[in-house]
Amino acid sequence: MENVDVGILGMWLSVTARRKLLFQKRLEAARRNTEEKYRRVWEILQNSDDETSLFARRHMRIFHSLQSCRRRPSVWKFNRATEWWDVIVPSFTSLQWLQNFRMSEETFIYLCDKTRPVMGRQDTTFCECVPLKKRVAIALWKLATGSEYRTVGHLFGVSRTTVCRCVQEFCAELLLVPDQICFPDLEKFAEMAAYSENRWGILQCIGAIDGSHIPILAPQEYHCDYFNHKGWHSIILQGVVDGKGLFWNVFAGLPGSLHDARVLRLSTLWELASRSNLFPVHTKNIGGVNVGYFILGDSAYPLQNWLLKPFPDTGRLTPEQQIYNKKIWRAWVVVENVVGRLKGGWRCLMKRNDCDVKLVKSMTLTCCALHNLCENHGETYDIDWNAPVTAAEPVVAVTGHRGGGQGCPRGSYALLEQLNYYMTC
Structure with a gap:
């Protein structure tokens, strides 16, 4: 086998040397032809008649100028104001x-x-x-x-x-997003839970989740899928923020016609939760129920052991449930304010974006990373950047079973009741 490799290498070296020799011969021949051409032109100019002497002298000057100076190669560039x-x-x-x-x-x-x-x-x-x-x-x-x-x-x-x-x-996703939007470790989870408990009195809460529509130009393929219930084309941004207003999980790019609950089930957050790898095992006993870490969502999201939401307002809520809903809303509204600040600071998310859908997704995630970067560096947010107040969005009535009936894990509604009892006592 080694003899074969040596033979192939020797053959390759021989062919390469032969090609190099042929190239040099052709180059020398071209140079000789050019010199011979210049020599013949020079003889013709020198042997010209008296009638054409003026014409000959002129061409001799042109010939000398072309031989003496050669124009440097350059690249044309449009002159722009900077x-x-x-x-x-x-x-x-x-x-x-x-x-x-x-x-x-x-x-x-x-x-x-x-x-x-x-x-x-x-x-x-x-x-x-x-x-x-x-x-x-x-x-x-x-x-x-x-x-x-x-x-x-x-x-x-x-x-x-x-x-x-x-x-x-x-806006390449591997540039800013992994550095600025990191999944929390055990110490960070404990810090976020302590912050929520000190500020709103909610135990084991480590953040809030919400979705937002990012306007886009209707794509050529499957444009109907991107037409949302508000009457325009969009992709959906799903973000999870902590109590300080920093994103620690983002997911974007799905068509705007999807419901928030459907987006959640298609996200990596749901995949981690289904494998019990979302939050570390750290529970506290509240009213006889072991409560682990959880995030807060609005009525659009399904009730889970790791995702709690307010009681559905059917007009028959008890005073304790109304107090519970107010406390939950005060903690959840942080994510709504963060999305408002995100769109106010980075207006490409507020206006219709004419870029490709994949680039719009990358721009959205990059803007979330820039939001975290500015917050960590203590940058000031100007309230004049806030989005203009628009008409109220239509709200779909919430039926009673969405509070914890079909599709809810076993014990999730009991957990909701125990938190209600704890926070209203």
Whole structure:
């Protein structure tokens, strides 16, 4: 076997050497032909008649100029205005940085360092690359304003293609999301439960879940699936946040026509819960019932041992149940406020996004990661960014069996009753 490999290697080396020799011979022949052509032209110009001497001298000068100087290779580049980024942005105050890029300059530099391995570029012989800070700023501007590629390109002095590439590279799911949205460990779960207990008096609560519609342009395939009950096309963002308003689980990309409960069952959160791998085993005895960690949801979600919701309002709630619902709502409304701040700060999630559905999904997850980044760095949220108040959305009546009848795990409704008794005593 080794002799065969040596034979193949020797044959390959021989063929390579022969090809190299033939190439050199052809190159030398081409050079000789060019020199011979120049020599013949020179003889013709020198042996010209007196009548054509002026014509000959002129062509001799042209011939000498072509022989003496050779034009350097260059790449044509469209001249664009970059004064806004080169002159105006460096003089921004802290407030202007926050208003335009949704973060301070210090956080922006930290973000550039994080994205350098993916978004960094180097100058070439023919063209200077777009600097890293400018590439990150282009992506942030697109996410914060939802402007068209053409508008962003005119502002930063780059082409639409460059803007598109910057957004795609910045919104790659493996860039920011794993670093900023992490599944909590045992210590973090205990910290979140203690925070909820101290703030709202709810034991073992580690967060709240809610869904939100992200407007999109109707896709060419299966566009009816993306038409939601509000009358426009969208994808759904499902987020779980802790008491401090930080995402620790996000799921996005499913068509807007799906119900929140259906989205939950198709998410990784439900898959982990079905295998009992969602939360660590850490229970507390409340009224004779062992209560583990759980999250809060609204009436759209199914009642589970790890997902609790208010009692369905059938008009016959007891005073204790009404008090319980108010306490649950105060803790759950955190996720609703977070989604409002998310869309207010990153307007690409509020306006109709004309990008591809896959890119819209990546942009949505990246915006959630940017929300966590800004919150962890103590960035200020301007209330003027809040979404305008719209008409109230239609509410579907909740039937009695959704409180814990069909499809509810055994003991989940008893858990709801014990928490109600604990929090209203």
